[in-house]
Amino acid sequence: MATKIYAALLRGVNVGGSRKVPMARLRTLLEELGLGGVRTYLQSGNAVFSADRGDEESLAAEVGAALEKEFGFPVDLLVRDGAYLRAVAEACPFPAADLEGRQLHVTYFSAPVDPDRFAGLDRAAFLPEEFRLGDRALYLYAPDGLGRSRLGEALSRPALTKGLIATSRNWNTVAKLVDWTDV
Incomplete structure (x- = not known):
């Protein structure tokens, strides 16, 4: 191998x-x-x-x-x-180059996530915060950072991640890990 x-x-x-x-x-x-x-x-x-x-x-x-x-x-x-990791970064639906690293996060999941899992969230109630699903990943745009993100808090509820390992990284960490694993 x-x-x-x-x-x-x-x-x-x-x-x-x-x-x-x-x-x-x-x-x-x-x-x-x-x-x-x-x-x-x-x-x-x-x-x-x-x-x-x-x-x-x-x-x-x-x-x-x-x-x-x-x-x-x-x-x-x-x-x-x-x-x-590179594919997840390249698939980011938000303008990562125009944002501060603290404003954009990726939650990596242990398995693909069915969008129906998040159907009960009223996305409009959290604007301007937004999220989008990717391949075993969730992208979160939180303009005031994750520490103040109401949407981030809602997305981390156990019912939404039940049965999965989920761990989040800010965009600075995402970019660093891509850089370090790029061959």
């Missing part, structure tokens, strides 16, 4: 002082699994690595098991290859 470059997107670590996963230890842990070229970005659980085995799902399971063994709690995560 040819070597591919992947990003691991950890969900819910290093937020509010709980579920701590130090990035230096994450890098070492990934290297101990035999993954190469390991780099981490920010403290929010973004790692890039190369692998010549497995696929997104098996690598996520392997990394997740190692994280739980090391830190004593389960960590939901997604692993996505560089081609997928």
Whole structure:
């Protein structure tokens, strides 16, 4: 199997002082699994690595098991290859080049999402905030940032993400991960 470059997107670590996963230890842990070229970005659980085995799902399971063994709690995560990350960025329905990174977010999902899941949201009630669905991704335009986004809060309700792993990144992180996984 040819070597591919992947990003691991950890969900819910290093937020509010709980579920701590130090990035230096994450890098070492990934290297101990035999993954190469390991780099981490920010403290929010973004790692890039190369692998010549497995696929997104098996690598996520392997990394997740190692994280739980090391830190004593389960960590939901997604692993996505560089081609997928680039395709998501290129498919962005909003003018990313004209926006600040804090205004645009991508939520990556573990599986395709049926638009009917969001049918009950009154999109007009949240304007100028908007969202659009992509391939296992949701794009959120929040002009005042995610921290003040009423739509972002509504989209994160457990009923809307039930049965899925969902983890969000702002556009600056999306772009950095694309850059680091681009081959």
